[in-house]
Amino acid sequence: MRTITNHLPTSELQALDAAHHVHPFTQNDALAKKGARIITRAKGVYLTDSEGETLIDGMAGLWCVNVGYGRKELADAAARQIEELPYYNTFFQTSHVPAIALAARIADLAPGDLNHVFFASSGSEANDTNIRLVRHYWALKGKPEKSVIISRKNGYHGSSMGSASLGGMTSMHEQGGLPIPGIVHIDQPHWYAEGGDMTPEEFGLQRARALEEKILELGADRVGAFIAEPVQGAGGVIIPPSTYWPEIQRIVDKYDILLIADEVITGFGRTGNWFGSQTFAIKPHIMTIAKGLSSGYQPIGGSVVCDEVAAVIATDEFNHGYTYSGHPVAAAVALENLRIIEEEGIVEHVRDVAHPYLAERWHALGDHPLVEDTQLVGLMGSLALVPVKGERAKFAAGAGTAGYITRERCFANNVVMRHVYDRMIISPPLVITPSEIDILIDRATVALDEAYKQLKDDGLLKKAQ
Numbered sequence: 001m002r003t004i005t006n007h008l009p010t011s012e013l014q015a016l017d018a019a020h021h022v023h024p025f026t027q028n029d030a031l032a033k034k035g036a037r038i039i040t041r042a043k044g045v046y047l048t049d050s051e052g053e054t055l056i057d058g059m060a061g062l063w064c065v066n067v068g069y070g071r072k073e074l075a076d077a078a079a080r081q082i083e084e085l086p087y088y089n090t091f092f093q094t095s096h097v098p099a100i101a102l103a104a105r106i107a108d109l110a111p112g113d114l115n116h117v118f119f120a121s122s123g124s125e126a127n128d129t130n131i132r133l134v135r136h137y138w139a140l141k142g143k144p145e146k147s148v149i150i151s152r153k154n155g156y157h158g159s160s161m162g163s164a165s166l167g168g169m170t171s172m173h174e175q176g177g178l179p180i181p182g183i184v185h186i187d188q189p190h191w192y193a194e195g196g197d198m199t200p201e202e203f204g205l206q207r208a209r210a211l212e213e214k215i216l217e218l219g220a221d222r223v224g225a226f227i228a229e230p231v232q233g234a235g236g237v238i239i240p241p242s243t244y245w246p247e248i249q250r251i252v253d254k255y256d257i258l259l260i261a262d263e264v265i266t267g268f269g270r271t272g273n274w275f276g277s278q279t280f281a282i283k284p285h286i287m288t289i290a291k292g293l294s295s296g297y298q299p300i301g302g303s304v305v306c307d308e309v310a311a312v313i314a315t316d317e318f319n320h321g322y323t324y325s326g327h328p329v330a331a332a333v334a335l336e337n338l339r340i341i342e343e344e345g346i347v348e349h350v351r352d353v354a355h356p357y358l359a360e361r362w363h364a365l366g367d368h369p370l371v372e373d374t375q376l377v378g379l380m381g382s383l384a385l386v387p388v389k390g391e392r393a394k395f396a397a398g399a400g401t402a403g404y405i406t407r408e409r410c411f412a413n414n415v416v417m418r419h420v421y422d423r424m425i426i427s428p429p430l431v432i433t434p435s436e437i438d439i440l441i442d443r444a445t446v447a448l449d450e451a452y453k454q455l456k457d458d459g460l461l462k463k464a465q
Contacts, residue, residue: 042069064291099326123264124158204241230276268292
């Protein structure tokens with residue numbers, strides 16, 4: 001017998017949701033007609049909805065619930081902090097223990113000389129902070145003209161005015177007059193979709209050198225920073241070729257440009273190291289963090305800044321901040337979350353247990369008639385859906401048609417996977433076990449079978465000409 005926490009009937013919850021709740025990245029009138037799926041509780045890697053159905057969460061919420069759901073230690077940490085000091089700011093020559101302790105812990109974990117943290121409530125806020133940090137840093141160095149920030153097409157850095165401008169998604173730029181001035185974009189290192197006849201290694205070098213070309217076009221004296229995700233997450237789990245990051249590093253070093261690694265998704269164990277910068281041997285001056293910092297249990301993010309940049313910023317008043325920068329409850333929960341990750345060996349679990357087993361099962365999906373390319377790093381992966389195998393072909397029906405159908409079949413089979421156009425992506429909680437991976441893959445396989453049949457029955461297994 002299913003047990004359901006007391007709540008209104010699903011239909012009434014859906015009606016209230018449709019009447020009053022504006023959802024992000026959603027056509028709300030269409031959702032109102034369909035009705036949202038109401039999630040009522042969660043434990044481990046599983047979600048329960050208002051009808052008592054149990055879903056396996058292949059996306060860890062939004063790439064963030066690294067330690068899994070239902071961790072009482074995190075609830076207890078929040079309760080203790082709320083009783084002791086529920087809130088205080090850090091604006092007016094004051095600080096508090098949770099923010100101090102968390103900043104020190106992050107500095108201990110972060111690679112290189114990334115020893116200073118400016119707190120925010122999200123990755124979007126932190127990337128807005130990064131724009132201000134970069135421009136103020138160069139102004140203090142006597143180079144205010146060094147204000148342009150280069151980013152990548154199809155990159156994702158948040159959805160505020162600044163962070164969405166840093167991102168390179170045209171669908172976001174079309175709404176709200178983006179990007180803001182002083183941010184430009186270069187092509188992404190997506191070999192499967194854009195590599196043509198080049199080898200991945202050749203393509204990686206070509207796309208990295210696009211940064212050098214853009215710097216020379218703009219003038220190195222005008223370019224302040226380059227920002228990129230170690231692995232493009234929302235863009236489709238795009239893992240760059242092995243040649244890409246070493247060449248990027250050479251270029252930013254040569255032209256004296258700050259490197260910002262957006263680790264909002266790849267941080268805190270996702271790639272099998274504490275940070276994606278370690279996985280790809282990146283040496284950033286600034287690192288953006290959020291999501292896995294608290295495993296999503298509290299909204300918190302930050303900019304982790306290297307010694308040299310921090311020292312320059314410290315010489316002047318930095319007229320920037322947020323009401324909830326370093327919020328004591330969020331910081332306390334993040335500290336406890338980091339303790340869990342370390343003491344339970346979760347990063348090692350990803351590297352030594354979960355990733356190897358998921359890789360075996362995930363790459364085997366490449367044998368499915370609907371799947372061609374399979375990508376995986378740590379516990380983030382993608383599948384390219386194709387109408388015809390062996391040609392890297394696109395669907396005639398238009399980008400996203402097959403992906404949406406497959407995503408709907410996943411949801412119907414109680415597995416949460418996301419689609420980015422016609423790539424299916426996963427990013428499960430880092431604590432997922434081999435037996436849970438079996439459940440995830442088995443349900444995903446059923447969903448792929450059903451999607452393939454539907455696409456075939458509807459005459460959609462045709463490639464674009």
